[in-house]
Amino acid sequence: MATPGEEAGAASVSRLELSGVSKSFRGLKAVSGASFDVTAGGICALIGPNGAGKTTIFNVIAGVYAPDEGEVRFDGRAIHGLRPDQVCAAGIGRTFQTVKPFAGLSVIENVMVGALQRERDVVAARRLAAGIVERLGLGAKSGLPASSLTLPDRKRLEVARALATQPQLLLLDEVMAGLRPTECDQIIAVFRELNRAEGLTILLIEHVMRAVMALAQHIVVLHHGEVIARGAPDEVVRDPAVLESYLGEDTEI
Amino acid sequence: MTRLLEGVPRRGLWLLAALLALLAVFPLFASGYLLAVGFLILYFAYVGQAWNVMMGFAGQLSLGHSLYVGLGAYAAAALYVHFGLSPWIGLGASVALCALAGAAIGFFAFRFGVAGVYFAILTIAFAEFARIGFDHLPWVRGSSGLFLPVANYTENDLWNLRGSPRMFYYLMLALTAGAFVLCHALLRSRMGYYWLAIRESPEAAQALGVNVFRYKMYAVVISAAMTSLAGVMFAFYYNNLFPEQIFNISRSIELILGPIIGGIGTLAGPIVGAFLLTGLAEGLRELMLQLGIDVPGVKQVFYGLCLLLVIMFLPDGVWPPLAKKLGLHR
Amino acid sequence: MPIEIYLNVAASGLLTGLVYGLMALGLSVIFGVVRVVNFAHGEMMTLAMYVTLVLFSALKLDPLVLLVPIAAVLFVFGYLLQAGLINPFINRPEHSQFMLLVAIALILVNAQLIVFGPDAQGIRTSYSFDSFQAGPLIVDASKVYAALAALVVAAALFAFFRFSLLGKSIRACADNYHGALVVGLNVKHLYALTFGIGAACVGAAGAMLMAVTDVTPTIGPAYTLLAFVIVITGGLGSMAGALLGGLLIGLTEALGGVLFTPSAKSMFAFGLLVLVLLFRPQGILGRKVAG
Numbered sequence: 001m002a003t004p005g006e007e008a009g010a011a012s013v014s015r016l017e018l019s020g021v022s023k024s025f026r027g028l029k030a031v032s033g034a035s036f037d038v039t040a041g042g043i044c045a046l047i048g049p050n051g052a053g054k055t056t057i058f059n060v061i062a063g064v065y066a067p068d069e070g071e072v073r074f075d076g077r078a079i080h081g082l083r084p085d086q087v088c089a090a091g092i093g094r095t096f097q098t099v100k101p102f103a104g105l106s107v108i109e110n111v112m113v114g115a116l117q118r119e120r121d122v123v124a125a126r127r128l129a130a131g132i133v134e135r136l137g138l139g140a141k142s143g144l145p146a147s148s149l150t151l152p153d154r155k156r157l158e159v160a161r162a163l164a165t166q167p168q169l170l171l172l173d174e175v176m177a178g179l180r181p182t183e184c185d186q187i188i189a190v191f192r193e194l195n196r197a198e199g200l201t202i203l204l205i206e207h208v209m210r211a212v213m214a215l216a217q218h219i220v221v222l223h224h225g226e227v228i229a230r231g232a233p234d235e236v237v238r239d240p241a242v243l244e245s246y247l248g249e250d251t252e253i
Numbered sequence: 254m255t256r257l258l259e260g261v262p263r264r265g266l267w268l269l270a271a272l273l274a275l276l277a278v279f280p281l282f283a284s285g286y287l288l289a290v291g292f293l294i295l296y297f298a299y300v301g302q303a304w305n306v307m308m309g310f311a312g313q314l315s316l317g318h319s320l321y322v323g324l325g326a327y328a329a330a331a332l333y334v335h336f337g338l339s340p341w342i343g344l345g346a347s348v349a350l351c352a353l354a355g356a357a358i359g360f361f362a363f364r365f366g367v368a369g370v371y372f373a374i375l376t377i378a379f380a381e382f383a384r385i386g387f388d389h390l391p392w393v394r395g396s397s398g399l400f401l402p403v404a405n406y407t408e409n410d411l412w413n414l415r416g417s418p419r420m421f422y423y424l425m426l427a428l429t430a431g432a433f434v435l436c437h438a439l440l441r442s443r444m445g446y447y448w449l450a451i452r453e454s455p456e457a458a459q460a461l462g463v464n465v466f467r468y469k470m471y472a473v474v475i476s477a478a479m480t481s482l483a484g485v486m487f488a489f490y491y492n493n494l495f496p497e498q499i500f501n502i503s504r505s506i507e508l509i510l511g512p513i514i515g516g517i518g519t520l521a522g523p524i525v526g527a528f529l530l531t532g533l534a535e536g537l538r539e540l541m542l543q544l545g546i547d548v549p550g551v552k553q554v555f556y557g558l559c560l561l562l563v564i565m566f567l568p569d570g571v572w573p574p575l576a577k578k579l580g581l582h583r
Numbered sequence: 584m585p586i587e588i589y590l591n592v593a594a595s596g597l598l599t600g601l602v603y604g605l606m607a608l609g610l611s612v613i614f615g616v617v618r619v620v621n622f623a624h625g626e627m628m629t630l631a632m633y634v635t636l637v638l639f640s641a642l643k644l645d646p647l648v649l650l651v652p653i654a655a656v657l658f659v660f661g662y663l664l665q666a667g668l669i670n671p672f673i674n675r676p677e678h679s680q681f682m683l684l685v686a687i688a689l690i691l692v693n694a695q696l697i698v699f700g701p702d703a704q705g706i707r708t709s710y711s712f713d714s715f716q717a718g719p720l721i722v723d724a725s726k727v728y729a730a731l732a733a734l735v736v737a738a739a740l741f742a743f744f745r746f747s748l749l750g751k752s753i754r755a756c757a758d759n760y761h762g763a764l765v766v767g768l769n770v771k772h773l774y775a776l777t778f779g780i781g782a783a784c785v786g787a788a789g790a791m792l793m794a795v796t797d798v799t800p801t802i803g804p805a806y807t808l809l810a811f812v813i814v815i816t817g818g819l820g821s822m823a824g825a826l827l828g829g830l831l832i833g834l835t836e837a838l839g840g841v842l843f844t845p846s847a848k849s850m851f852a853f854g855l856l857v858l859v860l861l862f863r864p865q866g867i868l869g870r871k872v873a874g
Contacts, residue, residue, distance in 0.1 A: 060459060088462035100457035102450050104518075113450045115463035116443050125443075165462055314678050318683075365861045369677055372621045374811055375860055378853040380809070385850050502804055506685060506734030513682060550696035550800075564683050565668075568675065 602835020661782025
């Protein structure tokens with residue numbers, strides 16, 4: 001099941017590179033010496049049991065935390081230690097595990113906040129936002145307050161908002177959680193399309209293996225804050241260390 | 254002009270125009286006491302709007318806004334008393350001083366992560382600082398009070414803001430209307446969207462590229478600068494300033510009642526709140542006078558009860574449900 | 584000025600500080616458990632002071648004896664306030680709760696103004712003019728008694744939270760709201776109880792303070808501010824911190840009043856507050872909240 005990215009025989013340019021990243025909280029090491037990279041135009045999945053340090057890595061990349069050790073490079077440029085808004089300006093968009101809609105604003109206004117990052121003019125931003133809202137299937141609900149949306153729609157909104165900042169790399173944090181299989185498939189299709197049509201690089205944290213196998217060209221497995229496996233999906237899911245720590249021998253893909 | 258009016262429903266525009274017309278002709282029928290009440294309503298509407306920029310738009314609760322009223326008042330008044338400087342020039346100093354004070358508070362608070370209730374308490378502390386500090390400041394005559402020379406005038410001296418209550422009324426009306434237009438423009442700007450985003454979720458806003466610190470600072474400085482003009486008006490209307498009164502925490506609380514009761518974060522809220530509150534309070538005063546009751550504190554209890562009732566039953570304020578009823582949205 | 588004056592002023596400040604500390608303790612308990620920012624704290628204290636005044640005039644009993652019934656009255660007041668008005672606000676946004684208490688404070692202050700008038704009123708006990716002497720130190724007897732009473736009440740409170748089942752249940756609520764619910768604790772009732780306890784502290788402090796100073800309605804807001812300064816300086820959620828903060832503020836106010844001018848004394852408290860908020864927001868004894 002080779003994905004278009006692989007088929008193109010990509011000259012594997014690294015969009016994102018983590019080298020030796022460590023982060024501790026109050027003496028507890030959440031991430032230890034993590035190193036991996038994400039190819040430009042590729043889709044990479046970060047998996048592992050709860051508490052493995054996945055969201056911490058996201059937060060380090062996104063600038064919420066500065067790493068204690070190690071570097072994060074985006075297109076070769078060091079971004080570790082930058083503020084989250086600077087990371088966004090550099091071209092990285094992210095979603096949150098617990099969605100954070102701007103409840104009092106409408107759907108389109110939510111997305112406009114993202115669009116205003118690239119389009120200073122409010123009218124142009126609205127246009128940009130409207131396009132993305134359509135794309136994510138929220139067109140009919142564009143004027144509704146974000147607080148009135150169902151969970152799947154809130155997840156779509158979260159993604160739309162991040163996309164409005166026109167990122168080169170999109171960080172998705174457990175977008176599938178709480179979605180039914182059909183809803184999952186719908187969103188998977190959107191991501192596939194964005195990756196194919198615009199070469200959007202995606203790094204996703206996921207527990208829903210269905211989504212991981214459908215999207216990922218490359219998987220990084222985290223356990224107790226360390227990278228224990230890296231590689232193509234079919235290799236990783238057969239890796240004994242991964243099976244033992246996370247997937248379990250009976251896992252069906 | 255059309256950009257400014259974009260998004261406002263037709264009915265809303267007619268209502269606004271009608272209200273403006275009403276307010277414009279009001280002084281022709283009212284005088285003395287009623288005119289003074291009118292001025293007061295407009296004053297609270299204006300200062301409520303200024304406060305609303307910080308709280309309603311950017312979500313920062315300030316309980317020490319009397320600081321800016323006082324600083325603005327004293328700056329312009331002292332320059333007038335000592336150097337005869339026209340308040341139109343003096344207000345430059347007021348605005349600058351308040352912008353600086355706001356920036357200082359904002360900087361200290363936001364750099365050091367002082368938020369929510371702690372931020373509110375910090376603002377109280379600064380206002381109290383000013384209250385006690387100005388009591389001991391000889392240049393403004395300290396606790397004895399600063400008095401502006403009031404001569405018998407035959408005509409209005411707009412340049413020195415010496416004149417009839419009617420002149421002040423129209424000035425205040427202009428200020429309030431100007432603030433309304435400004436807030437409307439701000440809300441529809443990029444900064445307005447960023448403010449609303451910060452108010453709802455600073456984390457999410459940051460992830461979308463919003464420099465939260467910078468925009469919070471803008472909100473604080475703009476709010477402070479706007480409030481300073483209210484101080485200038487206060488000084489030249491009442492002609493006397495006492496630190497104990499103008500920086501008092503009850504003043505800070507008084508000026509936020511309007512926006513809270515009217516509706517935080519809305520454009521019309523502070524104005525509706527001011528009309529409602531001051532209007533009802535003066536009505537109550539009249540009633541008590543008729544009944545022969547003259548007890549200090551009744552008005553404040555009334556304010557407190559209004560606040561309580563609104564918070565309990567109309568948490569978004571009076572305006573949003575009213576707007577719905579009138580067929581206007583937001 | 585001779586050193587004795589400073590010593591006396593300092594001692595006096597420390598003693599009053601203990602009473603302030605007890606008042607702040609009430610605030611700390613309320614905020615630590617119920618997470619309500621009681622902006623009406625000082626106004627509740629003036630309420631207690633006025634009740635003391637009334638009872639003293641009627642019954643001629645010493646305020647330190649009246650301590651117990653007054654604490655009880657304030658307990659009921661606090662319980663009803665929490666149960667009736669504040670509990671429904673638990674899940675509302677922070678500023679909403681805050682404004683609720685601002686409204687209550689506004690009503691309390693002005694109700695007191697209406698009923699008692701703006702003039703300062705005080706009481707004179709048999710020992711109002713007595714003093715103790717220890718070497719160069721001369722301290723008012725009333726202040727010593729008040730401070731002792733404050734210590735006793737504080738100790739009782741510590742014991743209550745440490746050792747009693749009810750106290751432990753309340754601490755459980757503070758630590759983990761949902762966990763407490765799951766375990767079957769009646770959290771709303773415990774919240775009301777806690778507010779009542781906090782109010783009782785204020786009541787006791789008010790009775791003690793009445794033995795030492797006069798009351799007017801306008802000092803309510805000043806005491807609210809003071810309580811916040813103390814609690815934030817000493818450490819939110821730390822009972823020992825409240826007492827320590829009280830001592831510190833009592834001391835700085837007293838010394839500030841004598842080194843500079845009496846009217847400027849609260850500036851030092853505020854200066855301390857600003858420094859703490861900026862550089863050590865968890866206060867001296869507070870625990871840093873997990874990031």
